[in-house]
Amino acid sequence: MKPLYILLFLFTTTAQAQTLLSGRVTDRKGHALPGANVFLKGTYDGATTDTLGRFSFRTFEKDTATLAVSYMGYEPFEKKLLLNQKEVVLTVKLEELATELNTVVITAGAFEASDEKRMAMLKPLDIVTTAGAAADITGAMQLLPGAQRVGEQEGLFVRGGSGLESKVVIDGMIVQNPFFSSVPDVQQRGRFNPFMFKGTSFSTGGYSAQYGQALSSVLLLNTTDKTSNNGLGVSLNLASAGLNYDHATEKQSVSVVGYYGNLKPLFALVRQNIEWLHEPEFVGSSLTYRLNTSQTGLLKVYGMYSDSRMSMNSVVPGTAGPGTAVPGGEGIKNRLDLHNRNAFTTSTYTDSWGDGKWLLNSGFSYSRNSDDMAFDGQGMDRLDERTQARVVLTRLLSGNNSLLFGGEVHGINLQNGFGGISYSLRDQYAAAFAETEIYLSRQLAGRVGVRTEYSSLLNRFNLAPRLSLAYKTGAYSQVSLAAGQFFQNPDYRYLYLNSNLNFERADHLILNYQVMRSSRTFRVETFYKNYAQLVREYTGQPGSPDRFDTNPYRFPWGRTDNRGYGYAQGFDLFWRDQKTVKGLDYWVTYSYVDTRRLFQQYQVLATPTFASNHNVSLVAKRWFDKLKTSAGLTYAYTSGRPYYNPNHERFMTDRTPAVHNVSFTASKLTSIRGNFAVLYMAVDNLLNTRNVFTYRYTADGQTRYAVGPQSYRSFFVGMQIFLSRKAVVKQEDL
Template sequence: MNRHRSTFLLTVCLLLSIAPYGGETLAQTVLTGRVTDQKGQPLPGANVFLRGTYDGGNTDSTGAFRFKTQRKDTATAVVSYIGYEPFSRKITIGQPGPLTFRLTEAANELNTVVITAGSFEASDEKRMTMLKPIDIVTTAGAGADITAVMNLLPGAQRVGEQEGLFVRGGSNAEAKVIIDGMIVQNPFFSSLPDLQSRGRFQPFMFKGTSFSTGGYSAQYGQAMSSVLLLNTTDLGNNNGFSLGLNLVSANVSYDRATERSSISATGYYGNLKALFALVPQNVEWLREPVFTGSSLTYRFKPSKTGMLKVYGMYSDSRLGMYVRDPRMATETNPQGRVSFNQLNRNAFMTSTYTDSWADGKWLLNAGLSSSYDTDDTRFDVMDFGRSSARQQGRLVLTRLLRNNHSILFGTEASAITLRNTVTGTSYKLQDNYGAVFVESQTYLSRKFALQSGIRVEYASVINRANVAPRLSLAYKTGLYSQISAAYGQFYQTPDYRYLYLNKMLDFERADHLILNYQIIKNQRTFRVEAYYKNYAQLVREFTGETGTPGRQFDANPFRFPWGQTNNTGSGYAQGFDVFWRDQKSVKGLDYWITYSYVDSKRLFQNYVVSATPTFISNHNMSFIAKRWFEKITTNVGLTYTVSSGRPYYNPNRPETPGEFLGDRTPVVNNLSFTASHLTNIKKNMVILYATVDNILNTRNVFTYRYTPDGQTRYAVGPQAFRSFFLGGIVMLNRKAKVNVNEL
């Protein structure tokens, strides 16, 4: 019985093995064809198969394939190849002739063009990465101030006696700071006479930074020259306390992170009296600056795609100093020495929510923000107090289409309230600002990208609207290189100082035209960009005589525009920028070199003829170098900057073309050093740091001022010619780490 059973099983096995073979011979169809790219070049090793079957094969060195199938009538052929978009097509089995499939190269960092004209990115998500947060805190001479580092990039002007960003012939009023899409009303600490103020925000708050020197997206407005876009970090990954102590302040921070949320809190107190006792000052202080503040950040991930961020901060500062005002010069007070006292309070809160749905095809970005800032300012015995408040809402929807195409729709609205007191007279202004915008990005090929948009704005304070078109394009010239171009119109509501007395003014306008070439290869970046800006509808002041017979120009930096104003001003700015960065040639060494040239003239404010503005230096150059020493866990950096002289007003010259603002200050140069050392105390990470600004103790002059009679000139320079700074941070978390590869 066992023998019969064995014979039966053997027979069944033979039948099962023979039957399919015989059926295949009788019923299979041979499919042949070829797989190429869009240029017709063969793709060897591509995988070709019929969906829902095991029938298929790979292409040979000529891109040809051949396999058999039992399918009849129709089937769906699927083709895949590394680096190319998957392809599928319905075919008819048995159709005469070979099949041909053309694949499209998939988007990646090397083969896809990106829009770069007018923009420096600092996000790891972008191929045109230039700077990261770690670059900002390790750059000598910048004091870990975001805006100070931006001033070391091409296109920016270094103006030592004023705060803000001066970009490509634009004043500091023409640049805006934006956090997560929301305009920051007061991004800098309060203005002080002839002194530069720091930015309010810390670099490690942000995961990405985009410094646009012109031609920026239709998503943003109210900035004729530049926008600095800051994107806050997502969920944190640290837990515990950290303590910071330096020559001017002490702070404590707490971080707590879970899988879906994180919270960060910081409190600080500062007093500059000790530092000023060690560092000789060019300022006579009545009361050294004292400041306190706190911040709180909360992040929550309600779903796989959603992210809620809430950030709030509060700070206040007090100081007193003597300033020089030429108008106040007398026989008993020849220097025009006047007391200046200020108490500042600032609060800012922003909340944003981002999400996506439909497999990431729809993106949502919504936000609300509120800010309030007040300065209780006394100039001698006169009240010059001021305050500002802004509430803003913003909503942006983006639709991602096939082949990297996208289109976004957005709107934003702000309610702005300003108050200003001038010698006891109070002024108040209310402005309701709204905008809608549409922008699309289209890839005509992997080598050619086009971004077009339009922005419509309305400002109630002047009861006017504008329509601003924007256009950017880029073409990939090689595997690592590309050229970009941008054009756009940019409008801005006039300085609110003018609107207190004249609400009939129109928007000011600037037209940008930019051409850019960039190559990034082997951790080296070379970039050159040329530009032309045309200014129109600029506000002009007509001051009349200012004390000197025949004089129309008022050089007083503290003046209030009492005279008539209109929009008859105009101007231009043109030039080019060069950027080179090398992180490869010398192990551990990272350096970059920038050079900017700008030629600019304007007829605006109370200028009597067209002239180069006083904040313009035609030539700006910087050299930044950093080196990480592994054996001693220390990072050192050097920064050298040089700027040509700037125009200043000489009342002894005629107010005629070529003579007005025809004098120039000396060249300004600065060599700074920074070092940071990583160590441990009882397994807690400690970071010690030291900086020296203006090592060579150069007696830099930023501008000159004259007494009303024009006989006496005095120089305006830095707060201190040479200074130093020491401090440390202790992270009370044994798991805290610093990525030394970024140092």
């Protein structure tokens, strides 16, 4: 009997030492969460909730223990318990996991275009297959609200801002020359391939304190972290031929691209409005290397080089000169020769530690661009270099909150030759910034930031506060507000002659309302921009009126100061529907802007020549499954823009006709000798509309002539062949 007594004693002692834990797990509204995992950390003691959310289990643990509750889609729950009773009863309410589907997202002034974001607008193949974009990143952005098309100049023109007021940023690094070299009255493309990037973010104002030197907008491009297709690819079209090779292992990958282009065959088929003496010819290459240095560390290195040549006859306002007279007295034709060499390299390193609570984003880049240019036999060479380094640290806090801080330094070297005189300058530019995102609740969030900058050339500092707020008004809707100050160095052409100028400034105020539901997006945004400290140029002699020179490529020679000012105000509408009709994706945008400025050579407050009041885009794409073909159609409308008429008493009050453009594109998935291929074609200005972008007058003011597109109706065909069995392009990408 003795062993039996011992067993009974042990059983009684053990039973007395156990603690019963029971209770119920619900969401914050009290609804039961069946299948939730409830356990004591560091032990095997636990249970799973039943259909009513109830749980019950015993433990031998004494004193204190930590109860943990986990359920998919909800925030983990932990609570320290004092196990000094026979039974502990608990009611646990779990908070829904913070995601972009149930949490307010700060959206005012920004259009995200990333596969990873809920606000996805344009993916890389979206850009390529959008009619009217010409497979150009900035061309696609011009079809989003807030931007407009200015056909005779390159750049992003956003909400009444000039092309110089927008910056292109790759992996946090400013790109010094994102477009091919500027030539008179020709709109140049961007230099970068859309497939380099995993996503884009187009800001129409009120952007983060991380970025500066842009009064209107920043276009953020983030390069891919890994190659998508191993093997060799070949691209052929009417303008160029290229080879691309991708190779990837578990830890590293490399992508190499080489190409040669000559536009003479294309121009032979598409009638040109420009007299080409040597059609643009170019050669280039790029190399991308990626290395996973650890489970969290990633090093990316990108480098590219291009060399291009062209020669053309350019019409210059005037009635006399050494050039060839244009029939009808429109002006003088002068020969323009250009040889451009451009190099850009950037490297970034990202990492995290402390269980992902600390994030590092660092980078270094160098760019060099040289234009050996002759205008009517006279040298007009240009050279610019930019070296920059950047470090950003982010601390992730509980409840989706975060704190970000960092800095960047730039070394800029510019040289310009004009009229036999050489100008040069150097600028050491530095910036520091800090920003925090605060989620007061799932419905209310804010972003507060500040940025300070210093320019050695100006010998001045600035301080720019930034603020964004967002409030979730419903399950699928929210309102956002953004405000802040933005600074930018004056055009360096002014600084060659006057380094005593101050930063130019713009103050932004943006209010946004957005609804996203079932693959449909509606968005309305209103804005106000106040411009201050703009550069004014005085070209007249003392006591005489200023002279206005319409040549956009002239070298400024007048006295300058920062007494300029202005405003821009208006609203944007955006609607996108990807669900109503199966396979059809379309969006509609309308932008209205009212803007006036007193700046540059302007004599009075007036609407700038690059700004139009109304801009409309209708974009539609349809996938035909049986044909394995995607087709797209785009209609773009731009209302008339101001131009200078020397015979009119009122300054800059004449308007050009409205610009209409209908474009078509199609792409087909197929196989060529067993190799996957994509065939594509595009037609721009399908209706052959005789669009006019601006008018100019001869020096005597007697003759007006139109500046229009490089060609009226144009077309383009090509193909991409993937010489790899693993290569794939998904239907949804087209």
